[in-house]
Amino acid sequence: MLASLEQFMLGSGRGAGELCVQELIMAVTGDETAATGDMPAYQIRTPTTTLPQGVVMAASPGTLHSPQQMAEEATRKRELRLLKNREAAKECRRRKKEYIKCLESRVAVLEVQNKKLIQELETLKDICSSKTD
DNA sequence: ACGCCCCCGCGTCAGTCAAC
DNA sequence: GTTGACTGACGCGGGGGCGT
Secondary structure (H helix, E strand, C coil), X not given: CHHHHHHHHHCCCCCCCCCCHHHHXXXXXXXXXXXXXXXXXXXXXXXXXXXXXXXXXXXXXXXXXXXXHHHXXXXXXXXXXXXXXXXXXXXXXXXXXXXXXXXXXXXXXXXXXXXXXXXXXXXXXXXXXXXXX
């Protein structure tokens, strides 16, 4: 978990924000097997191969001739790249927000859990000390 | 009303990584 | 080596809060 967070913060993580439900289940139940496999859940990628509507794939380089055609093709490729990157950035930010929201929820759950455990510890201490007296 | 500051979302660029 | 996806960093513009 901490490793996952570190990976995300260091920028090598992928698909931030895709943990959440399982993380929360883990936090509540303490069941580490609730998370899937070795891979941090938020790094699981969903295939994003679909292009936005209206986007036409570039023609193969072999069909181009004049410098003007080449220039037009380069422009078209650039526009396509920018469009894809724009969408990717939006999706990336959405996942990141979701991931942060999830972490905040987890903090809240763990704080409650921590309070309960402290309370339980105090109770047990009381029991022990009353027995030894 | 105005200026200022802060926050948020966006578009873009650059770098990294995995798949091929 | 090339390519596509992802993401951190940067700059910009808009909106809201606050003091004057």
